[in-house]
Amino acid sequence: MTYSVAVSGASGYAGGEVLRLLSAHPHVSIGAVTAHSNAGTTLGTLQPHLHRLRDRQVEKTTVANLRGHDVVFLALPHGASAEIVAGLDSDTVVIDAGADFRLRDARVWQEFYGSPHAGTWPYGLPELPGFRDLLKNERRIAVPGCFPTGALLALAPGFAAGLLEPDDVVVVSASGTSGAGRAAKQHLLGAETMGGMTPYGVGGGHRHTPEIEQGLSAVAGEPVTLSFTPTLAPMARGILTTATARVKPGVTAERLRRTWSETYGTEEFVTVLPEGQWPGTKSVLGSNHVALQLAFDAHTGRVVVCAVVDNLTKGTAGGAVQCMNLVLGLPESTGLLHAGVAP
Structure with a gap:
């Protein structure tokens, strides 16, 4: 089965890394690729290493452009995810690479981030003891910080x-x-x-x-x-x-x-x-x-x-794709590299 996937924040390092991994994923079709100030440019201008995607047009990050996909990856600045998520269908799998939904304590969030707390999602680090089973049936996952x-x-x-x-x-x-x-x-x-x-x-x-x-x-x-x-x-x-x-x-x-x-x-x-x-x-x-x-x-x-x-x-995009695989019932290693690069 092939899943339609959208990636926001495609002009940044995290969004570019998500796209690098997804471009080799056997069960993914990359749909909307979005950014904010860089909307209207081609992806090859922003991420020249993504050769297979270099001609893709970068769209503006809006609910309308992200809606209708099976999976949406959010790689947005802190505080920007909640408004987007509110407009997406409840059955859409949303993987947030930002911090907006990681913390449980609203007071602590306010102290460290200085903005209203958007809520708490399941924490996407399957290797933590007891966490993997909590993630399998979720549609919203907060990826850990690096x-x-x-x-x-x-x-x-x-x-x-x-x-x-x-x-x-x-x-x-x-x-x-x-x-x-x-x-x-x-x-x-x-x-x-x-x-x-x-x-x-x-x-x-x-x-x-x-x-x-x-x-x-x-x-x-x-x-x-x-x-x-x-x-x-x-x-x-x-x-x-x-x-x-x-x-x-x-x-x-x-x-x-x-x-x-x-x-x-x-x-x-x-x-x-x-x-x-x-x-x-x-x-x-x-x-x-x-x-x-x-x-x-x-x-x-x-x-x-x-x-x-x-x-x-593993600190951002790989962990996000691993969580997507887990939620979709795919082997967690699908599309992910086991080996590093040397020298």
Whole structure:
């Protein structure tokens, strides 16, 4: 069966990545391709790497242009999705790559985003313990943010098994510049980013902080508090996350490794590497894959987990296509790449 799919925000990095993956999907027919200020141009002008779609006309992002498709992907700025969704049929599968429907707490949304809360949709990270079955019959799914994807998968096994203390969790992530979007910004110019790294959103101010806390709290069954610091790395795409948490008394290094390995042992897109091998961002470039490694720091009583994702693939568009496959009853790996690009 072939499904008609529309993609909004086609001029941005996330929308372009969704289209890259869908162009090779065997059960998809790409319908409307929309944007806002770039409407009226050809897709090849905006996304020259999408060779098969280069002559497609980019339409304006309106309900009328998106209506009538089996699946709609939204890759819009924060706060723009709710109005579009309200005009779509209830049986249309809508996958939102933005943040609008990720958070459950309206007060927290208001604090971090400064706009009215649009509501909450099921959270589209199937590898989180217990989440896959919740997604299968849904028609609206909120795709996780790129930082939360790596951070949640890094620590979820330990919290789901009750091995980790819920306070004093620390996550530091280094991200490529594409994570900040495609709009021109001075601090993202090549001359500003090459040869150095900078932190941002320090002191609990990054918008992904409550999203990571929400996900870890859900699998832990109790509130988890988090210190999250993102950094900007001189690369186009990829995230390296280092996540640490205190282990509960009596938990051994062997039990930690067994728990992570058993949790992800049957997952297609998450790999716990052999002992002694540490993940690098280049190993997942262009793939819908997460590679991670863990160690027990006996001196501090903490587990240390390093995880890598491609922020545009598994961190955004690949996760979105994976969720679409799940909802449509297709194998989750349909149209998605297992292998990264090397060198």
